[in-house]
Amino acid sequence: MDLHMGSNKGFIIPPVINHGSHDEHATSAARADQPHEGRSRKSGGFAEAERMESRLYMTFSLATNAFAQPLTNYLIKRYNMKQNTATDVANIFSGTSSFSPVVGAFAADALWGRFRTLVFGIVAAFLGMVIVTLSATISHLKPPSCGDVARQAAGECAGPSGIHLAVLYIGMALHVVAAAGFNPTSIPFGADQFDAANDNEGEEAAGLKRYYNWCYAVAMAASFVAFTFVPYVQDKVSWGLSFGIPTALMLVAFAVFLAGTPLYVHVPPEGSIFSSVARVLVASCRKWSLKLPHPRDARQQEAHLYNPPFVAGGNGRVFKLPLTLQLTFFNKAAIIMTDADEIRPDGTPARPWSLCSVQQVEEVKCLVKIIPVWISGLLSFIVSTELTNYTFLQALTMDLHIGSSSKGFTIPPVSIIAVYNLTILLFVPVYDLLIARAAQRVTKVEGGITVLQRQGVGVAISAVALVVAAVFERRRRGSALENGGITSPMSVFLLSPQLAVMGIAVAFNMIGQLEFYNTQFPDQMRTLANAAFYCAQGASNYMATLVVNIVNARTRRHGGGQGWVPNDINAGKLDYFYYAMAVFAVVNLIYFLVCSYFYRYKGWKGSIHGSYGERVSAAVGAGQPHRLYMATAMAFNAFAQPVTNYLIKRYNMKPNTATKVTNIFSGTYSFSPVVGAFVADAFCGRFWTLLFGAVAALVAMVVITLSATISQLKPPSCSDVARQAGTCAGPSSLHRAVLYIGMALLVVATGGYQPTSLPFGADQFDLNTSRRDTSDGNETNGRCHEDNEPAGLKRYYNWYYVINTAAAFVALTFIVYIQDKVSWGLGFAIPTALLLAGLAVFLAGAPLYVYVHPQGSIFSSVARVLVASCRNSSLRLPHPRDARQQVAHLYNPPVVVGGGNGRVFKLPLTLQLSFLNKAAIVTDAENEIKPDGSPARPWRLCSVQQVEETKCLVKIIPVWISGVMWFITLAELTNYTFLQALTMDLHMGKRFIVPPVSIVAIFYLSIVLFVPVYDLLITRAAQRVTKVEGGVTVLQRQGVGVAISAVSLVVAAVTERRRRASVSPPSVFLLAPQLAVMGVSAAFNMIGQMEFYNTQFPDQMRTLANAAFYCAQGASSYLATLVVNIVNARTRRHGGGQGWVVNDINAGRLDNFYYTMAVFAGINFVYFLVCSYFYRYKDEPQEEADSSPVTREAVLVKIG
Structure with missing residues (x-):
């Protein structure tokens, strides 16, 4: 497994897109006001590629990550590569993938345009996946299998031949090309399709209609993949099939994407984001012989240079930079030689490659000055990469047990790296709340130390971490050699100190890098800031491999043997390598100190243009609520996701009872955010509502953890055999009381934190405060003004990285693994502890927050x-x-x-x-x-x-009720299909066993497959007949879905009758038709509901649209339980027995229940037809004969 904590193994990097320099924005803005070229159909819609892009992005990410994530493990197990070789290959691949989007962004903006670059990337990705799939499937394209782990460790397995490596590397190279083409262009290309300024013919509405389809289809596809395929197939079936499935999905998505080509908006290339940089370089070289006026006075020199009125590039949030006297050679690009020849009447340069503005010059200086510091950051990444990589190899040779017994708990070797993440998570609060504040009292600098000082401390501590690693490696290697030279009896936790110290180094250095890039890049090139950070990570993968190769080559030449870092680390001198890397870190520290001494921070002086003002705020406010939300959501999902399984296994509840409890729980927490939003806006305010929700979540998790740990608060354990026989002791009243109290508190918590956490963070930003200026025009004064950056923004960078680290840590080991393999109590306790820590840090910042008073409810x-x-x-x-x-x-x-x-x-x-x-x-x-x-x-x-807004809401209610009724039919079908699956033959072939819950994935799959058919065939065919955009109206679409749901339930009833009468258990795939038909129903009704709410709600209450959708789901959870109870009560009274829907479905009449639900769906269909007949769309013209209402003429109110 690859352990590059600084690498981006998934290589799905957020697109880095910019459109020229600041003096090109006016041209871009003018172009935006004209109709885009390339639109060949008025009905194509402005969101045509937006929906396509989301689907393509999902399939591309799925395919590439299916290959990239387990790459090192794949190379070792399927290609019989040695560990060192596999790590080197993975490093090079990851590094190249990290860099390639920058090249792709340049090619798209300067040469090809986004569409062609995007198509090129997808084609490369598909070919890459085809090659990788074939190489994993065809025996001639891979080495023979070597199942003996000992032989593999000894290097006795047959390695890959030339053709094996050639095929593999071609596939990997195509993946890199794909990342370059797809990552920087996919989302921007979707955004190109929207043109609100020219929506006179309703094209944007048509595109938006399709967007609802694809938005939901992508969500269903993600749900389906998460349900069964990629993780399970890779682990249990074969590598080839795990690559083949996402390849096929990508092909389908790509084919559908290409089918819409004539409808897309194709924006021509507008020039590279580096064009302004290139112009300054060329202009300054052309004028190298000229002398600058007033070379020692920046104020007077600026008065003689080309310094036109500042044009902000459309975002209104750009600061004009004052002229500085660093890198003065570039200032020559702004020298005006002949006014009449070089400047047009409108003030723009006649020859932009000969004359540049002061703003352009200073932006180029910012980029040039950052490069030396960026190189030091790259060297820091190399250090952390080497330590984490070889710490994993050390762990492979050590005792992995927790406890003294060999039969105790064994941790995976990779899990020791979690100490690194945990250290960052724990240290940053200490730094932010104690160290920074103490240092601030001494230095009087905001944050205690400057951003460069923070990076320097991190570099120094990294050297200490490597020395610690060298000392422990000497002990480990000696112990291993004493025990036969293979493994050491020493505990793997002896590696914790080196990881902990490196975690502290990263808490200083990496977060310092993030803040440095985001504050020191030119404002109009801010999107490049994170690209610089990730490119440093990518470059470190190359350099880490190069460093190991150089060290091995030199030590072989002078010391003989295999070098210091061979494949068998017991045969090498890894301690010497760590010492060498410590020296490397010290050299980096010296280099960094030199760079920092000469660096001048980007000047704060100058006019502030646009409405941006000061970039105030706190991650105090913006980051801490976000972090608290993450901790709370983690705790909530640790319980909510496996709740049905938990109730059955730990509370010995019967399946029917557990399902009812889950339905009520999920229904309640689906509604609670609406109540919380009302309370926050009308009464308590966001802070107190958020705090109340977080406290409720903490208390709830404590209660649930205690109930899962203390034997008196839960029923006694029960074996699977006894549970199947129904002889397990059920929960007592006390057990239920404790459980339900915990669940009720979680519902309250959801109502408190979900609707308020992110808005409260947004409240911390004050865009009306001016940034403090420097007092001197000379650039040397700018050095001391990094401390003018608001405290909130400084903390934001801290917590941004902490959130990601915490997520990585939890995903690496704890939540999933511990719940499944150790105990439920510990699985709940860990997120509870994280929640407590998040709440404590959140409260510590309370005096610094901005508190917005309640402004009245939206109701x-x-x-x-x-x-x-x-x-x-x-x-x-x-x-x-x-x-x-x-x-x-x-x-x-x-x-x-x-x-x-x-x-x-x-x-x-x-x-x-x-x-x-x-x-x-x-x-x-x-x-x-x-x-x-x-x-x-x-x-x-x-x-x-x-x-009229009130009327909109009132008119929506009857249609919303029909939506609730449809969700009830969906809930009943999926719930009891799972119970049917438990009683059926789960085999797929002779060996493969399908988990019972996985059969529900057919529901998601049918949606994914049907939506393209609907959008490309059915819609267009219907549109020719009805002349309605989209083929049918949004209400007609919902009605079709309601009708099909009744058919689905009839199919389910027929299948259930056959299942119940069968002597031997029939195949579980007999349930596929009912799920597939219900999936088609959802493709009509569910997506129709989403579009209906989003288009028919009042524009100023649009945030309620999705709430209405999820509240319908929540209501259905309640009512699904109520329907079952009513049916059982009536059938017990009139038919005797236990009723139609009992815990043992073989003893009931589930087929009759399905028929009843089909009748229920039929009644819903009739009710929906009545509602639709009387409904008038918000934008529907009406007859004036009798009623004479005004034809809906939307007046677009624009804020100037």
């Missing part, structure tokens, strides 16, 4: 309309049959946009639900309307906009 406007219309019930509406004339007599002020999104549609008055129109009747304008136009009594007078 307050609805309540006001209802109250005002009731109060005005006795009044008569003017012109009751003519909406145009009626609106002239009602209160209809200009729309006030409060959401900050700049896109709110003013709704015209309609005559549906006209009783609510009375809320806008003005009876006494002088007393009811203030001089500023606002209502004097908002509970008596509401605007037409408020009235």
Whole structure:
């Protein structure tokens, strides 16, 4: 297994995209206002590639990670490579993959454009996966299998031949090319499809319609893969099949993507992000013989250079940089030789390769000055990579037991690396809360030390870590040689000190690097900041391999033998290698000190343009709630995900009972965030709601941990045989009380932290505060002003990295492994401890937070309309049959946009639900309307906009109820299909056994396969007949889904009757048809619901749209349980026995229950037809004959 903690083995790197320099933004903006080239169909939609991209991104990531993640293990086991060789190959592959997106971004922006680069990357990925799959499948393309671990360790297995390596390396090279083409272009290409400024013909709406399809299809595909395929197949079946499945998925996604090519917007290449840099270099070289005016005075020199008014590049959040006297050679690029020739009448340079602005010059200086520090960061990555790589190899030769007995718990060798992650997790709070504050009192610098000083401390500590590693390696090697030269009886935990010290080094250095790049890069090239960080990681993979090869070559030449770092570390001198790397770290420290001495921080002086102001805030506020959310979510999921299994195995509940409890639990926590959002906005505020939720989560996890640990709080253990026979002792009242209290507290916690954590972090950003300026124009003063960066932003970088480290640590060993292999109690205790730590750190920052007072619930406007219309019930509406004339007599002020999104549609008055129109009747304008136009009594007078928004919500409710009923049918089918699977033959062939829960994956698979068919064939065919965009309306789509759900339940009933009557257990795949048909139903109804809520909710309440969708799911969980209880009660009373749906489904009549649910779906279908008949879309024109409502004419209100 590859252990490069600094490498990105998945190589799905966030795209690094920029569009030219700051003086090109005006041109780009002008281009954005024109229709994009390449759109050949008006109905193509602006989100055509957005939905395609999300699916492509999922399949590409799935395919490449299926190969890249287990690469080292694959090379050792299937190619019989030696450990050192496999590690070197994986390092080179990972490093190349990390660099390649930068090349791809350049090619896309400067030469080919995004579409061609994207297609090129996908083709390369597909060919790469085909080659890798063939090499893992065809025996002639790989070495013969060598199953004997001892022979493999001894190097006696046949290694790969030339053709084996050639095929493998071709596949890997294609993966690197694929990363270069796909990673930097996929998401930007999807974004190119949206053009709100030219949406006169509804093209964006068409694209958005398709986006709902693909958004949900991607989610289903991810669910399906997570359900069964890639992890299970790789471990249990074969490497070839595990590569083949994602390859096939990628091919399908790519074919569908290409089918939509004529509809896409193809934005021509706009020039590389490095073009401005190149222009400065060329211009300064052309003017190298010129002399700069006032060479020792930056203020006077700047007055004589080309320094036009600053043009912010569209984001309004860019700082103008003052001229500095470092790297003054570049200043010559801004010398104006002849005003009339070099500057146009509009102030732009006539020859941009001969004249550049001061802003361009200073941005280039920022990049050039960063390079030496970046190199030091690269050297630091090499050090950490070498330590973690060879610590793993050391662990392979040591005692892996926890405890004294050889039969005790054995940890995987890779898990020892978790000490490194855990150290970072524990040290950063200590640094942030104690060390930084103590240092700040002495140095008077914000954060205690500057960002470069922080990196330097990390470099120094890394040298100490390597010395510690060398000392322990000498002890380990001596012990191993005394015991036959293979393994050492020493505990693997003796490696903890070296990992812990390196973790502290990383807590200083790596987080310092992140902050340095993000603060010192030019503002308009900020997207390159993280690219610089990851490129340093990628380069370190190359250099780590090179360092090992150089060391081995030199030590073989002068010392004989295999060198210091051979494949068998007991035969080498790994301690000497660690000492050499410690010297390497010291040399890096000296180099870094020299770089830091000459470095000048990016100047804060200058005009602040746009609305950005100060980049204030705290990860104090922005990061700590996010970290607390991660800890809380981790704790919640540690219980919620396996809850049914936990109730059956640890509480001896019967499957039916456990399913009901789970349904109620999931239903309640699905609703709770809506309640929490209301409480936070209307009463308590976000901080107190968030804190309440976190405390509730902590108490809940303590209760659950105790209930899983203390024997008196849970039923006695029970074997699988006794559980099957139903003879296990069930939970007592005390057991249930403790369990339900814990679950109830988790529900309360979800209501508190989910709707408030991220918004509370956003509250910490104050965009109206100006950044402090330097007091002197000379650049030397800029050195002392790094401490002007707000404290919150400094802490944000800390906690950003901590969150990732914590996630890596938990994923590496604890949660999943411990719950499955050790105990439930410990599996709950660990996230509880992490939650406690997160809450403690969160509270420690309480004095620094920004607290936004409650501003009233989003439902307050609805309540006001209802109250005002009731109060005005006795009044008569003017012109009751003519909406145009009626609106002239009602209160209809200009729309006030409060959401900050700049896109709110003013709704015209309609005559549906006209009783609510009375809320806008003005009876006494002088007393009811203030001089500023606002209502004097908002509970008596509401605007037409408020009235129409209320109508939107009221009209949605009947359709939402039908959605709840559809979710009930889905819940019943999937729940009891699982119980059916438990009683059936689970074999696929003679050997492979399908887990019972995996059969439900067919539901997800059918959605994934059907959505492309629907979108490419059914929709287009229907559109030719109906002339409706999308083929059918969003309500018609939902109705089709409801009808198909009834068919699915009939199929399920027929299959259940056959299963129940069968003498021998039938194949579990007999359940596939009912799941497949229900998947088709979901492709119609579920996606239809998502689109309906997102398009029909009032624009200023759009955040409620997804809440409505998930609340429907939550309601269905309650009602699914209620339906089962009612059916059982009625069938016991009239048919005797236990009812139709009992714990032993063979003793019940599940087929009759399915028929009943089919009737239920039929009733829902009729109800839905009635609702649809009377429903009027928010943007639907209406007849004026009788009702005369105003044709919906959306007025787009823009914030200037």
